[in-house]
Amino acid sequence: MLLHCEKILHQGEKRLGMQDEDFAATQNIEGTTVRLWFRKTELTVKAMYQPILDYLSKYIELTDTEAERFKSFLKHRKLRKRQYLLQAGDVSTFETFVAGGCLRSYSVEEDGTEHIVQFAIENWWIGDLYSFLSGAPATLNIDAIEDSDVFTIDKSDLERLYREIPKFERMFRILFQNAFVAYQQRILSKISQTAEEQYIEFIGKYASIEQRVPQHQIASYLGMSAETISRIRKQQSKH
Amino acid sequence: MLLHCEKILHQGEKRLGMQDEDFAATQNIEGTTVRLWFRKTELTVKAMYQPILDYLSKYIELTDTEAERFKSFLKHRKLRKRQYLLQAGDVSTFETFVAGGCLRSYSVEEDGTEHIVQFAIENWWIGDLYSFLSGAPATLNIDAIEDSDVFTIDKSDLERLYREIPKFERMFRILFQNAFVAYQQRILSKISQTAEEQYIEFIGKYASIEQRVPQHQIASYLGMSAETISRIRKQQSKH
DNA sequence: GCTTGTTCTTGACACAGGTCAAGATTCGTT
DNA sequence: AACGAATCTTGACCTGTGTCAAGAACAAGC
Numbered sequence: 001m002l003l004h005c006e007k008i009l010h011q012g013e014k015r016l017g018m019q020d021e022d023f024a025a026t027q028n029i030e031g032t033t034v035r036l037w038f039r040k041t042e043l044t045v046k047a048m049y050q051p052i053l054d055y056l057s058k059y060i061e062l063t064d065t066e067a068e069r070f071k072s073f074l075k076h077r078k079l080r081k082r083q084y085l086l087q088a089g090d091v092s093t094f095e096t097f098v099a100g101g102c103l104r105s106y107s108v109e110e111d112g113t114e115h116i117v118q119f120a121i122e123n124w125w126i127g128d129l130y131s132f133l134s135g136a137p138a139t140l141n142i143d144a145i146e147d148s149d150v151f152t153i154d155k156s157d158l159e160r161l162y163r164e165i166p167k168f169e170r171m172f173r174i175l176f177q178n179a180f181v182a183y184q185q186r187i188l189s190k191i192s193q194t195a196e197e198q199y200i201e202f203i204g205k206y207a208s209i210e211q212r213v214p215q216h217q218i219a220s221y222l223g224m225s226a227e228t229i230s231r232i233r234k235q236q237s238k239h
Numbered sequence: 240m241l242l243h244c245e246k247i248l249h250q251g252e253k254r255l256g257m258q259d260e261d262f263a264a265t266q267n268i269e270g271t272t273v274r275l276w277f278r279k280t281e282l283t284v285k286a287m288y289q290p291i292l293d294y295l296s297k298y299i300e301l302t303d304t305e306a307e308r309f310k311s312f313l314k315h316r317k318l319r320k321r322q323y324l325l326q327a328g329d330v331s332t333f334e335t336f337v338a339g340g341c342l343r344s345y346s347v348e349e350d351g352t353e354h355i356v357q358f359a360i361e362n363w364w365i366g367d368l369y370s371f372l373s374g375a376p377a378t379l380n381i382d383a384i385e386d387s388d389v390f391t392i393d394k395s396d397l398e399r400l401y402r403e404i405p406k407f408e409r410m411f412r413i414l415f416q417n418a419f420v421a422y423q424q425r426i427l428s429k430i431s432q433t434a435e436e437q438y439i440e441f442i443g444k445y446a447s448i449e450q451r452v453p454q455h456q457i458a459s460y461l462g463m464s465a466e467t468i469s470r471i472r473k474q475q476s477k478h
Numbered sequence: 479g480c481t482t483g484t485t486c487t488t489g490a491c492a493c494a495g496g497t498c499a500a501g502a503t504t505c506g507t508t
Numbered sequence: 509a510a511c512g513a514a515t516c517t518t519g520a521c522c523t524g525t526g527t528c529a530a531g532a533a534c535a536a537g538c
Contacts, residue, residue: 107427109431115427115430117423118423129419133416166405169409169412173409173411173415176418176419177372177411183419184369187422187429188346190429191459216515216516222430227498231517234517434524434525453484453485453486455486463526464526464527465486467524469487470488
């Protein structure tokens with residue numbers, strides 16, 4: 001079963017935007033043999049759920065039926081770079097698990113200044129939790145920094161999940177607990193460290209993000225100017 | 240049943256440090272009539288648990304047996320002003336619920352500078368969660384800003400509680416979830432607001448804390464100097 | 479009531495980091 | 509290959525906030 005098939009081409013035809021990572025397969029669909037092109041990022045449905053199931057297994061053990069039940073609540077979405085997942089003003093009715101790619105949540109001031117609250121790469125959750133819980137309009141925007149694969153789960157489904165399979169209550173308890181520790185640490189860094197110390201800590205902790213995200217967005221996340229980071233880097237390169 | 244009785248005095252005798260809030264009662268204990276002085280902060284055992292039970296009822300409904308089970312895991316402690324609940328370097332084996340009074344958690348730099356991570360007044364939890372979860376030595380100190388009443392629960396007991404009564408898993412999921420939202424908001428304030436905006440937001444949100452805690456500690460919590468707060472206040476009073 | 483410690487204020491001064499503007503570099507698209 | 513857009517760097521300058529030091533106001537304990 002296919003998640004996605006952009007276009008069917010004649011044998012040997014070079015597909016527009018064909019990349020090394022792409023691959024092809026021949027399949028018989030309703031009596032007709034067709035050749036299908038895939039992106040590695042366009043996974044088969046079975047493979048598609050693997051990342052999130054692997055992730056779950058780090059926290060709880062599910063029976064096959066429980067896993068099926070969980071999957072039935074998920075919606076899969078692909079996001080193009082710069083595409084919104086949530087815009088401030090809308091009510092957030094879902095939470096989001098990032099299976100691939102990179103997203104950010106941020107608030108925008110009246111004068112247009114953006115402040116990035118969170119980055120989310122593979123195996124992170126992201127959302128405007130306040131809006132999700134309270135039903136108030138979101139104050140955060142969420143969009144994709146790269147082309148991304150995400151799963152969303154709706155509030156009512158998550159609540160049903162908590163009731164039907166209490167293990168999920170446990171998993172999210174642990175998740176929020178860990179997030180709480182991380183955020184407390186982030187606050188401590190923010191109130192006690194210089195810009196340089198904060199930046200060094202960031203690249204130490206999130207090297208993978210630092211590689212994928214433009215500097216000015218990291219500056220926005222850390223609450224400093226892009227120029228300051230540039231100067232820190234210059235300073236660092238001397239030693 | 241009494242939680243605490245400092246001293247038995249003759250009728251009419253003025254007790255040392257007697258305060259308006261204190262009260263007295265006559266009771267027959269083993270055939271002898273004695274007069275007992277109480278502080279309002281020195282509650283009877285039954286009344287003692289009331290705050291934390293009321294608190295629980297906002298999140299979950301417990302049967303009497305479940306409530307008893309929960310209470311059996313709690314240890315009650317009284318703390319004098321400035322008394323440590325936890326010192327950096329020790330492993331934190333417990334989490335703490337504040338029934339009365341006010342505590343703070345903070346880290347201390349090599350040069351002695353303190354950074355307050357959290358205040359906790361009535362109905363707040365406090366602890367070094369990282370040490371609690373990982374078993375690593377605490378990096379935070381926790382002490383009492385006022386004379387305080389707290390309940391502690393040990394890690395093994397909390398885990399047993401999660402297993403025996405899954406409702407507690409739910410409650411702590413909700414608690415950590417709310418804490419996460421609050422901390423995310425605090426980070427956003429920290430990366431987007433001026434010192435003045437941060438201070439005004441703080442007194443708006445935590446008026447009760449602002450009344451009870453010295454200014455320089457609020458400054459430490461907000462990551463600014465005490466002088467800056469003093470100047471903001473002066474500025475404000477002009478309007 | 480006096481003493482001592484703690485908290486809060488005020489002024490002078492310094493500096494980390496912000497802002498603005500202009501180039502340089504890299505990246506994505508046609 | 510070549511254009512434009514986005515990113516990153518650099519310099520000049522400015523400002524919010526920190527630091528230090530001294531005094532004032534207040535509170536707590538004997």
